[in-house]
Amino acid sequence: MDRVIHPIEQESYRRLRARLDTSHLPPLTRAVVERVVHSSADLAYADDLVMDEDDLVAAHAALHAGAPVVVDVEMVAAGITRRETVCRLKDARSRPGLTRSAHAVRLAHEQVGPGALWVIGCAPTALEELLTLDASPALVIGLPVGFVGAAESKAALRASGLPAVSNVSEKGGSAVAAAALNALLYHPVPADTSEETL
Template identity: 40%
Template sequence: MNSNIVTEQLTDAGRQIEHDSFAIVDSEAGPHRYTEQQWQVVRRIIHASADFEFNGLVRFHADAVAAGLQAIRRGAPIVADVEMICVGLSKPRLDYFGVATHHFIADADVIALAKAENSTRAVQAMRKAQQLQLLDGGIIAVGNAPTALLEVVRMINDGQIIPALVIGMPVGFVSAAESKAVLSELNEIPWIVIDGRKGGSTLVVAAIHALLALAEAEQSQAD
């Protein structure tokens, strides 16, 4: 049973329900090819969605988990495509590591530029994050907007940014699967993706919470 203090549920009853849920996921998920740490991310995504198809749909760059844990431990910023991700993340868990979250999708200047350039708010939001120097060494979390993910990949390929980790899980029918496929072709930048059309902000939150729990567990072992 997990001995984490900060990244666990706050009450004994809540912790027991969560542990029982994870036990059910483990017993019903069937075989998988994930490492132990990768499985902690996948099982939490399954737990958040009650969808066992994510056993296999979630894919990891070989360095993804290690890079994510290192970024969290040094308090790297998380830049999300939408506010829902920032709202969904546990503030006490983030504060424990000194991690701040950012989103710019609703900013007036972002909206104005999107209209002026006939692009999307998601694209302009990522450009603003880059201008604020939040993407270099940060965790980029995309759960809604494929155009945000495509813009991130463009900036990486153009040598504008070197993020610590890109979590690419946009949901939808237009460019969602394609944007994740393009991200997963990158070799130098760690990534976590959900193949196909499935995804969403809730699943990004689940993945980050799993990384936070792993980071706390590693820190506890080190102490």
């Protein structure tokens, strides 16, 4: 079923595009940049986000083929309204050398295995833990926020070579992480496939 776009959202995008030229960006990169900017009202994300269009194309196909979506916190899950997500934070426990968020990532990895899309918008330690696992992700949306470890964990994600959406600065958060995933969910599936848009 096609998503019905509210007039307020249409007007918001019109104003966004009047202030920020995204027309030079490839389609999925443009979709992610615009939705993150739209969710945050922060035009600076256009220069802060880092992603590769080929990675997004592959992730978009995996997402629409039913790949699992794993989130680090329920706030990210709440922002992804058109897809079931996996969040194991309620089952996780902190222990020496392992935060609760990192343990939740381990539990989720045991549950979903390889090929998932991971959406991390809160805890840098969740992203750090993911990078230690053999997760073979379809995509890692790594946009944790904070003054301790956030920028460093995102730099480590970029250095890992995994397919990713990240940003360079300390900012981020659940809303922008969910927005990046939603951009891929809302973007139409190419007409030459038999998949349906979610």
